[in-house]
Amino acid sequence: MANYIVPNDLRYTKTHEWAKDLGGNKFRVGITDYAAKHIGDVTYVELPHIDDELDKDEPGCVIETVKSSEDVYNSIGGTVVLENGDILNENPEIINSDPYGEGWLYEIKAKSADDFKALMSRAEYEKLLEELGD
Amino acid sequence: MSYTSNGFTDIKFHEEIIFERSRPGRCAYSLPAKDLTGVADLIPADLRRKELDLPELSEIDVVRHYTRLSTYNFSIDHTFYPLGSCTMKYNPKINEKMARLSAFTDLHPETPLDRAQGTLKMMFDLQHMLAEVSGFAEVSLNPAAGAHGEYTGLGVVRKYHQKRGDLKRKKVIIPDSAHGTNPASCAVNGFEAVVLESGPDGKICLDCLKGMLNDEVAAIMLTNPNTLGVFETDICAITKACHDAGALVYGDGANLNAIMGVARPGDMGIDVMHFNLHKTFSTPHGGGGPGSGPVGVAKHLVEFLPNPVVRKVGDRYEFALLKDSMGRVRSFYGNVGIALRAYVYLLELGKEHIAEVAEHAVLNANYIKAKLKDVYNVKYSNDTLHETVFDDSKLPNHVTTMDVAKGLIDRGYHPPTVYFPLIVHGALMVEPTETESKETMDGFIDALKDIAEKAASDPQSILNAPTKTYIKRPDETLAARKPVLKYGAEK
Amino acid sequence: MMRYLPNTPAEVKEMLTAIGVGSVRDLFKCVPQNVLLKEPPALPKALSEMEIERHMAELGEKNTGAAMLSFLGGGCYRHYAPSLIDQMLIRSEFYTAYTPYQPEASQGTLRAIFEFQTMIANLFGMDVSNASMYDGATAAAEAVMMALRNDRKKRTRIVVASTLHPHYIQTLKTYLEGFAGEVVLMEFDQTTGRVADKELAKIDKNTVAVLFQYPNWFGVIEDIHAIAKAAKAVEAWLIPAVIETTALGILTAPGELGADIAVGEGQPLGIPLNYGGPGVGLFTTRNDHVRKMPGRLVGKTADREGKECFVLTLSAREQHIKREKATSNICSNQGLMALAASMYLATMGKEGLRTVALLNLKRRDCLVKALAKTKAKLAFTGPSYNEISLKLPMKADAVIEKMAAEGILAGVPASRYYPALDNILITATTELHSCADAERFATTLAKVIGG
Structure with missing residues (x-):
């Protein structure tokens, strides 16, 4: 478990997504280091479009590898305001190498701040990783 | 043990992409010399194309190109090709010869029926023979492939429930050992696929199934024997439970070779099933097609078959349209040229030999299992018929199924199906078919034993495989990240 | 002994001993007794090779x-069909191979598909082609489903030219049973044989896709620019279908019209009639839609030594990975037929295909001129390629029967699908006809319907 980076300033989901509070009810989301290390070499990311309305827990985007296609669940209901296509369309592998930095997925304007608050803290997520025993 | 390979040595000529062979002004065709000046004006100028980029070659360029490409392939006619669930049996030459008779190849699908009675009789008789072999009331030859047959069969299921006004039935139960196509075929038909986990013996757990059956279930889709090669011993109880709950039973006919001539899916209570003529009935796989996926149905589903159906009226064969048909699924009447090959195959087998196919297929698979089960782990080993699923769990030094596959290529064998079914980690699914001799299988067994030995004594030699092929371990990630799908399309 | 079963009784015995059972039937103990057949299915008596040939x-x-x-x-x-096609197709390295899942053991098939994709994309003037579909009808249905699945505005109206081959329309309707989508037909103009101008108004803001065929089922080349313009005006997916693909030796390519997806049938490209199958479905699209496409794709890559090579790619779209969320349930292609079409296009080249197209035009022109001496009239004024609709002074069915008695298959009666058009005969000429054949047709027709 100690092998995975879990930054302090983010909140997490059970399905290994992270969210970062950007202020003004805006949040940036991505997948965690744990997910990035397990998924394999990312070949493509299907990002949402700006202005898409996404509910909490519906698939927000899809990450593909040679042999898999994984839904990434949207943890905060709202409207997509920015997506990271400029980087990820050309270099999807950045998700593997820098999942919390340049490998972010999209930014969402939340309907309510409650969704973010309901996510796991670093300590809670670390506990989950420990339980996974991996 | 000293190991000698299956006579496989390096052969290759380098061959470039066909566009690179092109030289302006070359010509490989022969058309009547005609003055064509001004002919283009018969088409208004705004409907004429601007440019067309195709290669320019002489005839020998084309012939050498494709001959050389063919040398880069493994095929059944080269070597043992034991892909599990694919039934890579020998493709008889008489099939090919008969399929090329001009009386069949030159027949147009809009020919007046009285002048197409030969092909129509062939289709009708083949339908009848397939029905007889499988225990169904009628068979349609329309579907072009196995997945297309699944699509069509599920369309029959949809129509059946619709006609009864039973519109709530939107779910199809699929065991986790099923082919990936099954859930996709459900989705295309507007059904929701629900997964049924296999029991510890690799079979359907009857009580679990009963727990899932309700008035929203349209059908269960099962393969018997399943993709582990394991026969569902409870099959009659399974079909009865489904029928009692108002659901139909769809049989995936991919594994029919295991029981053909010995037992019939229709007698087990299966309502609808597709056949794979390119598996069980010896028509060639063609490097990925064309296949043919006829659908057989029990009596209560005949009225929902796809249109048109071939019927015999008096002495005449003709097409009929069914009022409650699930619809038309393609142009014309199916891959008739493929159906003809299956027809010829069944003529040669006849009543005398039909059961020997399954008997020898099952014997061969069990022989390979017996010879290798101490070297490669078999997770589900009871009641297997025509195929056996080994895995890589006994192999040392991080040698995986993928490495075993590449090692087999170096030893002159096509690898088995790998990493499927998903419920066996690192699966190696071997289906020898009935057309392989004992000494061919002994060679394959020795090759797999040699690989297992080398995995322990010289793992690098397996991790480096293949070494004898024209190319070695292509970068699939690069291909998917930066797709180049057309010559000259690189950025 | 049966010739496809190599193992002798002695070998069978050795194998049974190795397995540890007494008889082959012991291996079937898992099959319930009540379904084991007492005797084999009632097939006809087995035939020998010479008996089969005779039969x-x-x-x-x-x-x-x-x-x-x-x-x-x-x-x-x-x-x-140039002779080399069948001579090469009969190489069992191609036809007895499976889907190229092991790239090291199937570069021949993979390279051939890559070249097929290239030649078909070029023929259609599109960015990319897949490795092929079952046939043109299923390719068209899959194209519409792709548009429905991926339309950002979630529109559901599918506007289809009524001049599209009837089997294609029927197949599309079957496929839409499992989908939310409604087919609206654009009727054709009885004079031109093209989609009527006023019918283009059916392409409205709820229209997700516009599907049409050129040359159409009556042989008439649609006003393709007008249809394209109407579709573009509402940003609907423009989906042309070309079934008589040799026409693309001269006709505007779908790509030039701005097609989003273009589909077709490859049978005319060197593949025999075979009573309607197997042919090969063609499916092409633009680069932006590649990952939404159904069907197999081959891509170029490098092996571990940096050598150029080819693999099946973008599989994450497909049924074996994405299961119920896949872009289609298709998991094969018409491999060998795609190979035949590639060999045809490689053999003809750009000059050859254009020459074939011109010869087809010339033969059609011969026939039209020869028909001047009959009571048959061209049914429609729209331009045509190698197929024309004839208006006859009597029922086409009767004419077809009488012509057949004279040794000629005259064409397809339009009444097969349009009962009201019972005096229209759809007649095709290709480069295989001579002008003398056209003369014979006209002379016989004059005899049947009067000159």
Whole structure:
């Protein structure tokens, strides 16, 4: 478990997504280091479009590898305001190498701040990783 | 043990992409010399194309190109090709010869029926023979492939429930050992696929199934024997439970070779099933097609078959349209040229030999299992018929199924199906078919034993495989990240 | 001994000993007794090779239509197929191989598909082609489903030219049973044989896709620019279908029209009639839609030594990975037929295909001129390629029967699908016809319907 980076300033989901509070009810989301290390070499990311309305827990985007296609669940209901296509369309592998930095997925304007608050803290997520025993 | 390979040595000529062979002004065709000046004006100028980029070659360029490409392939006619669930049996030459008779190849699908009675009789008789072999009331030859047959069969299921006004039935139960196509075929038909986990013996757990059956279930889709090669011993109880709950039973006919001539899916209570003529009935796989996926149905589903159906009226064969048909699924009447090959195959087998196919297929698979089960782990080993699923769990030094596959290529064998079914980690699914001799299988067994030995004594030699092929371990990630799908399309 | 079963009784015995059972039937103990057959299925008596040859020859004799002078088209066309195609197709390295899942053992198939994708994309003027679909009808249905699945505005109206081959329309309707989508037909103009101008108004803001065929089922080349313009105006997916693909030797390519997806049938490209199958479905699109496409794709990559090579790619779209969320349930292609079409295009090249197209035009022109001496009139004024609709002074069915008695298959009756058009005959000529054949057609027709 100690092998995975879990930054302090983010909140997490059970399905290994992270969210970062950007202020003004805006949040940036991505997948965690744990997910990035397990998924394999990312070949493509299907990002949402700006202005898409996404509910909490519906698939927000899809990450593909040679042999898999994984839904990434949207943890905060709202409207997509920015997506990271400029980087990820050309270099999807950045998700593997820098999942919390340049490998972010999209930014969402939340309907309510409650969704973010309901996510796991670093300590809670670390506990989950420990339980996974991996 | 000293190991000698299956006579496989390096052969290759380098061959470039066909566009690179092109030289302006070359010509490989022969058309009547005609003055064509001004002919283009018969088409208004705004409907004429601007440019067309195709290669320019002489005839020998084309012939050498494709001959050389063919040398880069493994095929059944080269070597043992034991892909599990694919039934890579020998493709008889008489099939090919008969399929090329001009009386069949030159027949147009809009020919007046009285002048197409030969092909129509062939289709009708083949339908009848397939029905007889499988225990169904009628068979349609329309579907072009196995997945297309699944699509069509599920369309029959949809129509059946619709006609009864039973519109709530939107779910199809699929065991986790099923082919990936099954859930996709459900989705295309507007059904929701629900997964049924296999029991510890690799079979359907009857009580679990009963727990899932309700008035929203349209059908269960099962393969018997399943993709582990394991026969569902409870099959009659399974079909009865489904029928009692108002659901139909769809049989995936991919594994029919295991029981053909010995037992019939229709007698087990299966309502609808597709056949794979390119598996069980010896028509060639063609490097990925064309296949043919006829659908057989029990009596209560005949009225929902796809249109048109071939019927015999008096002495005449003709097409009929069914009022409650699930619809038309393609142009014309199916891959008739493929159906003809299956027809010829069944003529040669006849009543005398039909059961020997399954008997020898099952014997061969069990022989390979017996010879290798101490070297490669078999997770589900009871009641297997025509195929056996080994895995890589006994192999040392991080040698995986993928490495075993590449090692087999170096030893002159096509690898088995790998990493499927998903419920066996690192699966190696071997289906020898009935057309392989004992000494061919002994060679394959020795090759797999040699690989297992080398995995322990010289793992690098397996991790480096293949070494004898024209190319070695292509970068699939690069291909998917930066797709180049057309010559000259690189950025 | 049966020739496809190599193991002798002695070998069978050795194998049974190795397994540890007494008889082959012991291996089937898992099959319930009540379903084990007491005797084999009632197939006919097994035939030897020579008996089969004789049987098939006799069966073939009943196909009297196969050797007649034929003007049948209507979605399946007889063309010149260079001899090298079948000579190469019979190489069992191609036809007895499976899907190229092991790239090291199937570079031949993979390279051939990559070249097929290239030649078909070029023929259609599109960015990318897949490795092929079952046939043109299923390719068209899959194209519409792709548009429905991926339309950002979630529109559901599918506007289809009524001049599209009837089997294609029927197949599309079957596929839409499992989908939310509604087909609206654009009726054709009885004078031109093209989609009527006013019908273009059916392409409205709820329209997700516009599907049409050129040359259409009546042989008429649609006003493709007008249809494209109407579709573009509402940003609907423009989906042209080309079934008589040799026409693309001269006609505007779908890509030039701005097609989003273009589909077709490859049978005319060197593949025999075979009573309508197997042919090969063609499916092309633009680069932006590649990952939404159904069907197999081959891509170029490098091996571990940096050597150029080819693999099946973008599989994450497909059924074996994405299961119920896949872009389609298709998991094969028409491999060998795609190979035949590639060999045809490589053999013809750009000059050859254009020459074939011009010869088709010239033959059609011969026929039109020869028909001047008959009471048959061209049914429509719209431009045509190699197929024309004739208006006859009597029912087309009756004419077809009388022409057949004279040894000629005259064409497809439009009444097969449009009962009201019972005096229209759809007649195709290709480069295989001579002008003398056209003369014979006209002379016989004059005899049947009067000159």
